[in-house]
Amino acid sequence: xxxxxxxxxxxxxxxxxxxxxxxxxxxxxxxxxxxxxxxxxxxxxxxxxxxxxxxxxxxxxxxxxxxxxxxxxxxxxxxxxxxxxxxxxxxxxxxxxxxxxxxxxxxxxxxxxxxxxxxxxxxxxxxxxxxxxxxxxxxxxxxxxxxxxxxxxxxxxxxxxxxxxxxxxxxxxxxxxxxxxxxxxxxxxxxxxxxxxxxxxxxxxxxxxxxxxxxxxxxxxxxxxxxxxxxxxxxxxxxxxxxxxxxxxxxxx
Amino acid sequence: xxxxxxxxxxxxxxxxxxxxxxxxxxxxxxxxxxxxxxxxxxxxxxxxxxxxxxxxxxxxxxxxxxxxxxxxxxxxxxxxxxxxxxxxxxxxxxxxxxxxxxxxxxxxxxxxxxxxxxxxxxxxxxxxxxxxxxxxxxxxxxxxxxxxxxxxxxxxxxxxxxxxxxxxxxxxxxxxxxxxxxxxxxxxxxxxxxxxxxxxxxxxxxxxxxxxxxxxxxxxxxxxxxxxxxxxxxxxxxxxxxxxxxxxxxxxxxxxxxxxxxxxxxxx
Numbered sequence: 001x002x003x004x005x006x007x008x009x010x011x012x013x014x015x016x017x018x019x020x021x022x023x024x025x026x027x028x029x030x031x032x033x034x035x036x037x038x039x040x041x042x043x044x045x046x047x048x049x050x051x052x053x054x055x056x057x058x059x060x061x062x063x064x065x066x067x068x069x070x071x072x073x074x075x076x077x078x079x080x081x082x083x084x085x086x087x088x089x090x091x092x093x094x095x096x097x098x099x100x101x102x103x104x105x106x107x108x109x110x111x112x113x114x115x116x117x118x119x120x121x122x123x124x125x126x127x128x129x130x131x132x133x134x135x136x137x138x139x140x141x142x143x144x145x146x147x148x149x150x151x152x153x154x155x156x157x158x159x160x161x162x163x164x165x166x167x168x169x170x171x172x173x174x175x176x177x178x179x180x181x182x183x184x185x186x187x188x189x190x191x192x193x194x195x196x197x198x199x200x201x202x203x204x205x206x207x208x209x210x211x212x213x214x215x216x217x218x219x220x221x222x223x224x225x226x227x228x229x230x231x232x233x234x235x236x237x238x239x240x241x242x243x244x245x246x247x248x249x250x251x252x253x
Numbered sequence: 254x255x256x257x258x259x260x261x262x263x264x265x266x267x268x269x270x271x272x273x274x275x276x277x278x279x280x281x282x283x284x285x286x287x288x289x290x291x292x293x294x295x296x297x298x299x300x301x302x303x304x305x306x307x308x309x310x311x312x313x314x315x316x317x318x319x320x321x322x323x324x325x326x327x328x329x330x331x332x333x334x335x336x337x338x339x340x341x342x343x344x345x346x347x348x349x350x351x352x353x354x355x356x357x358x359x360x361x362x363x364x365x366x367x368x369x370x371x372x373x374x375x376x377x378x379x380x381x382x383x384x385x386x387x388x389x390x391x392x393x394x395x396x397x398x399x400x401x402x403x404x405x406x407x408x409x410x411x412x413x414x415x416x417x418x419x420x421x422x423x424x425x426x427x428x429x430x431x432x433x434x435x436x437x438x439x440x441x442x443x444x445x446x447x448x449x450x451x452x453x454x455x456x457x458x459x460x461x462x463x464x465x466x467x468x469x470x471x472x473x474x475x476x477x478x479x480x481x482x483x484x485x486x487x488x489x490x491x492x493x494x495x496x497x498x499x500x501x502x503x504x505x506x507x508x509x510x511x512x513x514x515x516x517x518x519x520x521x
Contacts, residue, residue, distance in 0.1 A: 040416040041389045080387050080414060083337065134265065137336050137410070138290030138442075160388075163413040164336070166289040166442050168482030192388075192416050195487060224417060226445055226487030230504060234511035239519050244487070244494040251495065252515040 002071060004155050004186045005029040005052050010066035011210075012051050017062075021047040023210040024066065029155060029186040034177050036197040036218065037190045039207035045190035046080060048207065049157040052188055053077045072186070076153030080160045080190075082144040086132050093119070093135070093143050094128040100151040118150040119143075121176055123169070137164040145173065149180075156180070157188045162196065174200050194225040198242050218242075254315040254330060254404040254436055255280050256301060261310035263296055270296040272460035273310070280404075281434040283427070285441055285451035285468065289482060292457040294440045295336055298407045301438070302327045314405055329358060332398035336409035336440070338391040347385070347393050348378040354401040368399045371429075373422045388414030395423060399430070406430060408439040412446045424449045444486040448472055448502040456481055469502050 005028070012022040022044050029035060029052065037045045050056035053075035057064050079085050090096040098115040106114070119125045122142040127135065135143060141164045148156060162170035174196045177187050181202070191197050197204070197218070204221035206214040214221045219242055222228075228240035231247055241247040256278040263271040270293040278284055286294050299305040300312050303324045312319040314330050335341050344350035348365065351374075355363030369375045372392050377385055382393055395411055406427070412420050427450050431437055441447055447454060447468060454471045456464035464471060464481070471477060472489045485493070488507045492500065497510040 041386045041419055046386065081337065081339065136291045136295065160414050163388075164290075164410060164442070166482065167444065167484050169290055170442070171484070192414060227491060229417065230487065230491055230507055230511070233504075233508040234514065236514075236516045237518060241519075244490040247491060248494050250516055250519065252517040 003028040003030050004070070004072040005075075005188075006067070006069040006071075007052060008067035010051060010064065010068050012047060012056055012064045013062055014047075015061040019210075021210055022051060025051075025207075025210075025212050027052065027205065027212065027215075029188060031154070031184045031186055032181050032202075034181045034187045034189060034200050034202050036194075036201040036204045036222070037188065037207060038192065038194060038197065038204065038222065038224065039213075042209075043207040044210040045207055046159050047210070049077060049159050049188055049190055053155055053157040070155075072154035074151055074153045075155040075157065076148035076151050077157045078145050078148050078159060078161055080163065082137075082141045082164070085144045085147070086140075091131055092128065093124070093130050093132055096132045096143060097147045097150050100147055104151070114150045114152065115146075118146040121149060121180075122146045123172055138166055138169055141165055142169060142173065153185065155186045155188065158190070160191045160193075161189070162191070162193060170196060194222045195227070195243070198222045198225060219246075256405060256436060256438070257311075257313045258297075258300070259311045261297075261300060261307045261312060263293075263300060263305055264308050265296075270460055271300070271307070274457075274460075274462055276455065276462060276465075278405075278436050278438060280436055281431060282453060283431040283437045283439075283451050284453045284455055285439050285447040286455050286457065287441065287444075287447065287481070287483070288457035288463075293460040294457050295409055297457070298333070298409055298438065298440060301405075301407050302331050302333045304333075325357075328354070328401065328403075330403055331405040331407055332401055332403035334391070334394050334398050334406075334408045334411055336413075338394035339387070341394050341397070342382040342390055345381060346379050347374060347382055347396075350382055350393060351396045351400050354397050358401055360401070363400050364402070365400050368396045368426075371399075371422065371426050372396050373419060388416070389419065391415065392419055392423065395426075399426060403435070405436045406438070408437070410441060410443075411439055412441065412443050420446065444472065444483060445488070448486040448488050449504055469500050472502050473500050 007027045009024045011020045013020040039045050054070050087099050098111050101111045101114040124142045177200045201218040204218040223240050225242045231240045258276045261274045303319050352365045451468050454468045501507045501510045
């Protein structure tokens with residue numbers, strides 16, 4: 001299948017930075033994939049999302065070298081800090097979510113339908129008449145994801161989208177990703193929540209110091225789940241089981 | 254230092270966010286405040302530091318009635334880390350930022366270097382706070398608050414987005430403060446953090462407290478967790494799956510309880 005985004009030995013430096021935030025990263029994103037990107041703070045996961053979705057250097061400045069091809073017609077990006085993403089122009093959540101499709105010049109009915117669909121998918125339809133700046137952190141995070149979805153992007157990059165969600169809302173958000181991918185969207189997800197990520201990922205990428213250090217099946221790459229860390233600390237030999245069911249299978253009778 | 258709320262209410266216009274909360278945190282207790290988005294958790298924490306005034310009821314921290322104090326006075330007793338910690342960083346370097354709070358309080362020898370070391374921030378001390386990733390800035394905000402050596406810590410989602418090394422450092426730092434008798438109230442959705450850092454869990458829903466139990470009890474109560482829309486933390490999932498004795502909830506307890514296990518190699 002044709003890749004929606006291709007990076008070949010792509011390196012990126014922020015303006016004025018002494019060293020690159022991304023160093024020679026190669027990555028392909030195809031329709032239907034949910035690719036989880038993980039790594040310690042400063043590993044470059046957020047930067048990878050910015051570069052892969054076309055927002056860096058176009059919006060944030062900086063220098064990109066190597067090859068980047070973006071075949072997707074539209075890329076959506078949700079920042080780790082949702083309040084930085086509000087338009088500041090809309091007095092209701094409905095208008096906020098409709099802002100993207102409206103700016104594409106779609107007819108009014110299509111704009112409103114796209115907004116309603118996106119709000120429903122994130123279970124925040126009941127917030128439609130609220131003032132965006134008065135939402136709780138978790139409510140705002142879901143509204144911002146809905147605003148990105150309303151644009152029907154072919155690539156959706158999500159930077160720790162459940163950081164402020166309660167567990168039920170986080171589960172609901174993660175559960176929405178496989179169907180979205182099945183409809184042809186490629187999802188690129190950066191998160192330290194490996195336990196949830198392991199449930200939805202089709203592929204996982206681990207980064208460190210701006211480089212991709214591992215890439216492959218989630219069960220192999222996501223060795224940093226809580227369960228895996230407990231198993232490792234208790235002396236279980238590698239590869240470490242990523243969830244409790246896998247752990248039980250590793251206990252000798 | 255103890256924290257007491259009696260009949261506390263708070264409204265944003267016509268929307269009542271806190272609807273009659275009675276809660277006592279004894280000195281040195283480590284308490285997690287849980288609940289769905291919009292339950293009133295953040296609003297409640299703001300009432301503890303005079304950033305909001307209750308529309309009814311009374312909040313006291315030690316012998317201070319919070320409604321009669323200004324936020325800067327409250328900072329002498331209560332350290333507060335915002336949900337969006339970027340709001341509380343402004344200096345040109347991480348070290349300056351961490352030193353700012355204790356300087357304002359007139360502290361002679363604040364433990365700035367020690368706290369930076371403790372949270373793994375020492376190598377970043379000279380950087381601008383905005384040149385480190387957003388989750389790391391949350392850790393910087395926590396460092397700033399710890400350097401003020403408050404007797405009460407109120408933390409809104411202190412571990413959101415942290416990697417596991419940072420998270421472990423934050424947990425260890427909070428446990429150390431708890432051991433020194435600091436009262437801690439932490440709003441969190443991260444039940445792994447709750448399992449490791451809290452002994453008591455208070456759950457809010459629709460502006461009210463609906464559960465108040467030892468963490469060990471709530472985290473092993475599948476039915477209560479389901480009702481609250483929560484999933485047990487990995488430590489409890491492992492404890493249950495392996496039938497570990499004594500209901501271990503903290504990572505160290507679970508690892509200790511797994512010590513005797515004989516492992517088999519992974520199937521090829």
